[in-house]
Amino acid sequence: MTASRLTPLATLSLLALLVLFGLGGCSPQSANAENQRASGTALAEGLPEPEERAPAVRSVSGADGGADSLGPLGQSLDDSRTTAIVRATARVAPAVVSVNVIRTQTVRARSVWESLYMPPGAERRSASFGSGVIVSGDGIILTNDHVINGASRISVTLADGSDMEAEVVGTDPVADIAVLRVRGQDLPTAPVGSVEGVMIGEWAIAIGNPLGNYVGDSEPTVTAGVVSAVDRNIAPSSDDAGFYFGMIQTDAAINPGNSGGALVNAAGEVIGINASILSRSGGSEGLGFAIPIDRALRIARDFLEHGEVRRAWLGLDVEPVEADEWGRTRGVRVAGVAAGSPAAETGIQVGDRLILANDRALTSPLDWEGVLLDLRAGDGLALLVQGRTEPVVLRATAFPSLTAARVTLFQGIELISVTPQIQLERGLVSEDGALIVNIAAESARTLGIQAGDVIIQMNRTRIRSADDAARFFQSLTAREGRVIVYLERNGQLGTRNLYWRG
Template identity: 35%
Template sequence: MSPVARSLRCLMLSAMLPLVACGRGGAPAPAVTGYPDFADLVEQVSPAVVNISTVVDAAPASSAQDELQPDALEGAPEWFRRFFERQFENERAEEGLMPDQESLGSGFILWEDGYILTNYHVIRGAKEVIVRLLDRRQFTAKLVGSDEASDLALLHIDAKNLPVVKLGDSRKLRPGQWVLAIGSPFGFDYSVTAGIVSAKGRALVTEQYVPFIQTDVAINPGNSGGPLFNLAGEVVGVNSQIYSQSGGYQGVSFSIPIDVAAKVARQLRDTGTVTRGWLGVVVQEVDRDLAQQFGMDKAEGALVARVLPDSPAEKAGLREGDVILRYNGEPLPSSSSLPHMVGITDPGEIATLDIVRGGKPLTLKIEVGTLRAEPPPGAAPPPATPPGEKLGLSVRPLTDEERRFAQVVGGGLMITEVRDGPAARAGVRPGDVLIQLAGQEVDSVSRYREVVDRLTPGQTVAVLVQRRGAPLFLALDVPAPAPAGSP
């Protein structure tokens, strides 16, 4: 059959069967199956989804309300303006308080005896939590426990034999798979939206112990705490956050993996609190320059910038400058992968770390501790400016006050001036505390000059500084000597 005849045949088939597409050369392509039908799934799982409303304590009238007067009513009909002005005056008269505010969210039933999981931010500050089921029954819920670090809360209502969700395995999710959300965006109960998994293991600044699932499912205020289902009707995530510049959905939504959420829920049910594993290290990303400096083929893993004293990491022999490549056999594509891996490890468990030290592979065994709250880092005081040297740095010993603010136990030098040169290009700043240079501790000005004199021109070396209480590795290019005859 000629190409023209094949094209005409394809067009005729397309007219009769809209789902037939034309392939290369005019041949019919495989039939397109279209979008999945979610109707049966929604009918099956909706009874286990709940609407959550909260009443928070009354707050003093805010300046935001003042800002609505009178500009927000400019151009409105006179009767409309008078109505809202009367309302405003009445509210202001009630001892300067705004009426109790109600917030909306979602949740789902984990156990048939009344345990419900939702987001912590849905019930935060609530003096009353109301749970409404699909059959319109309404209950006042009791807060069993909450975990701000993962943004999860467990509620309980006085009811038995409730419909429950079936839990899936979020580790088996793959980007491109269909997922479905049910919740109450803007208070519209049992709204259904669908999309695909966009990515896995997303790290957000707000919750470092959660490897978020990113989707393009439409999530809006009120969806928080609701379930994310796969096509088998299993919960694979808890809808939690959106990335938005407008406050509404813009195609990027984040869900807490159900593996993480279920473990938190069980601990809250059994003990009322959540315990997490702890190594006692501060880590940072490995960029291309640092990877080269540490003898690595590619930028990956978590670079140990600080080992806390009396921590499991110190007892196991972990050092600053080590790069952790695997935790219990799981690869670390970036440093943000480590906190949640350690966090879900039970304290007391022996973990295996595959690291690179000085360009050589090494395996360490470490007994995981229990996460404890760390004091907030202190801010470094303003630096002084004594004379400098060839790297473009001026340094001096730390005072006791500076050492305390910078949280430096021993060694270290205050960087008082950074001029145009290698250190400035590496990102060193005045006020940083210099801890190591090229892997060597610097505890005095004379030691610093000794290390600088031994640096090989043209190479890249690692610089460890303490910045506002947090350690940071930087890659510094050692300058080559100036050509003969140069000024």
């Protein structure tokens, strides 16, 4: 038997058949995805809507052997290279920046010998980098809190190589989101999508700057994979600062330096801010996690409109339920309900088991914390309680400590009265007292007290409210001496000595 050889004509015919059957071109799903939601969502009222930009596709051409010289077949080959990933990258990559951070630390002598040659107040400077995403044409950038935490200077490098100094608008360590601002106009912006409707198995594209300034150009790095899972809760490892809730999981390669970069869908919309990986080697092992863009934008909007993150309060605490013989749990148990809270008003009681929250399964207190992380005052929350046929709908309110009347003492100390609602909100042992909610840094250093402390007694006078504390200090007018302050801090009781001169 002799082997047959395809002639050039037969080869061209075979290629044409492949193109006709869709093996050489973009799928209908990719084409439909490209046309979805062309413009980004505005961050807050007054910020410009992210501008739509046509995909910047490089054509393949050339007189000698180029795609154009092959006629219609060459054009089909050229089109097949322009995949959904290429088009999505072209939409988002210009808005992905490198975030360059300088940290300054005071160095202390570790031995007597070091103190002989180390000048007092010696400082050490260190540089690090991460990624960020421009979401507003006037310079609003999203990144991670851990990328810029402790920075004394921040600059960003745009994809075109230009450098701009950045200032911190606000940072939320709980969600690991930081909002930066650079002074610029008509900057490239990334179209933003939503985590709602994200499908497990759909394309996921990670865009960031894992190489920082170690390469000659400033264009971001692109890796591709799929959405592996949603609503993942990640417990901290020894190197991480805290938990991550409700994360998007992807196998697109995310490496150190990618933190703060964009996770993008096939339509060219940012669906997440890359934040964390699980790895034994320190590099990508296919377990990357991104913060949903909805959460990041909500935090940015809070900072821009209110100057702080305004999460909501329901007035109940939960605890885990007993696991079955396989170690699985279903639901969480209500451990405490504050009187007069939204939870109390709906009849929820201690011992109730909560199964679902807004159709989201609750298998542990981590799932519950993930729900609370995205709540804002006025939002509704539908809870499915075991034994009830209909969901219980709660209306979230602002935290009691934010709405409580404040009493201002000397040196910028602000107090509020401890109530049952505030006790549950803050997890306090004391049922009454004066909670310090704000204190100037200099006063904290001088007096040895800090925000979060609860004053429960001064000398022999019991303090049950903020007004009691104010009256006590008023009684010290024209007097001087030592004042023993009894307080609660982190669930423990202690004392501080103040030397008063009225």
